[in-house]
Amino acid sequence: MEVVGSFFKPKSKCASCQKSFGFHRRRKCETCKKLYCKNCSVKIKRQNSRFRKNRYCNTCYEETSSIKSSIQSFNSKETFISRDLFESEKLKLKINECNPEEVYKIGSKIGEGGSAIVYHAKHIESGEEYAIKRVMIQNLAQREQIINEMAISEMSLHKNVIKIQEAFEYNFSLWIVSELMVCSLNDLIIDMGSQIDEDVIAYILHEVCSGLLILHTNQRIHRDIKSDNILISEDGSIKIADFGCAAQLFEEESQRKTIIGTxxxxxxxxxxxxxxxxxxxxxxxxILALLLADGELPYAHESPMKILMLIKDNPSPIPRFPSKWSESFLDFISSCLQKNPQDRPDAHQVGFHQFIHDLPKRNKIKFYALLDSWRNDTENS
Incomplete structure (x- = not known):
């Protein structure tokens, strides 16, 4: 009825492009329930129906398709690639052997850690902005580790995984150009503490799980999932970053034993x-879910060695105020924090947990509203 009624409202506009419908056709999105013109929407034939079709706006359809694609890939027969195949893929990485400052204008420093410094950069010809990480090469083993990091990131293209634009090797350094992100999830948590709405938490965890799913589908382990490595872009996209600890599993090596991470x-x-x-x-x-709930990490004030002992000896941590949260959220945390890995779900099973599966549109809207409010407060403070 809403679609029909819009024909009698001369000021009715497409929710995406804002063009007036006039007497042209319009569609109501099955997910967000808004009206869209033909150019900003799609019509998909329903399964088991000869005539009926579902209608989606382009944004909702892309999000749904991305998740379904990841799940279908995960459901297919799991296979490990050989080490030789991985090494051959690494050889395909294009690394420019010229001065990156001939291509990018290097700006201010926006982060650093270990032997790496991250700068703001602007492409000289296009004017597009990026982040560029300079890593001083100290030995061949370190160079190989960085190439591995780049290869795993490049081979894991997904909307929830940080994208590498290009790379340079110049002046005893590797320069890695990637998407420019505006903040980390940790920045948001530091300011918000335990005041983040549960619907927003569900959306954040949904996006991170979506990124993990594409990694795990291809037998890749990140090994350093933490709030510092979950980045947020200018448009609000949530992406897994920093593959410095990541590992590719192989037919010859389907498990790892190296102690690495935080x-x-x-x-x-x-x-x-x-x-x-x-x-x-x-x-x-x-642990990320627990941090979003409590605003602080378990054992945060202990020494690294004491933390490892507590993880070994103590029961799995739980939220400080369980009564504040829904049973679904508490079950999500409990499932992910099963001490025995055999009892812990895989990424596919987590993706179908009721807390994050098939979220209503309001969760994303609430996240964007919170992000806008937080950024405005940060800029005005």
């Missing part, structure tokens, strides 16, 4: 030096 975020099997697989990232997702 202690307070480590899964018990990783902290104990036992063999582990992709499920260590699910534990990290559970």
């Amino acid at each position: 202690p307070v975020w480590m899964a018990p099997e990783l902290a104990l030096g036992e063999t582990y697989d992709m499920k260590v990232d699910i534990w990290g997702l559970g």
Whole structure:
């Protein structure tokens, strides 16, 4: 009836392009329930129906398709690639052997860590803005590790994974150009504390899980899932970043044993030096959920060695104020933080958990509203 009624409202406009409908056809999106013109929407034939069709705006359709594509990929037969194939893919990486300052205007420093410094950069010809990370190469082993990081990121293209634009090798350094992000999830949590709405938390975890799903589908472990490595772009996209600890599993090596990552975020099997697989990232997702609920990490004030002992000896952490949260959210945290990895769900199962699966549009709207409010407050303070 809303579609029909809009014909009698001369000022009716497409919710996306804002063009007046006039007497042209319009469609109501099945997900966000708004009206769109033909150019800003799609019509998809329903399964098991010869005539009826679903209608979506382009944005909702792309989001739904992306998630379904990841899930279908995960549901297909899981196969490990060989080390030789991975090495051949690495050789396809294009690394420019020229001065990046001939292509980009390098601006102010926006971050640093270890032997890397991240700068704001602007492409000289297009004017587009990026982040460029300069890593001083100290030895061949370190260079190989950075190439691995780039390869895993490049081979994991997804809307919830940070995208590398290009790379340069110049003046004993690797320069990696990537999407420019405006903040990390940690920045938001520091300011908001435990005041983030549960609908917003569900949306954030949904997006992170979507990124993890594409990694795990291809047998890749991030090994350092934490709020510092979840970045937010100018348009509000949530992306997994920093693949410095990431590993590709192979036919010859389907598990790892290296102790790597950030202690307070480590899964018990990783902290104990036992063999582990992709499920260590699910534990990290559970700790992220706990941080979003409480505004602080468990064992945050302990030394790294004490943290590893507490992870080993203590029961899984729970929110400080359980009565504040829904049973669905508490179950999500509990599922991700199962100490025995055999009892912990994989990314596909987590993606279907009722807390984050098939979220209503309001969750995303609330996140964008919170982000806008927080950024305005930050700019005015």
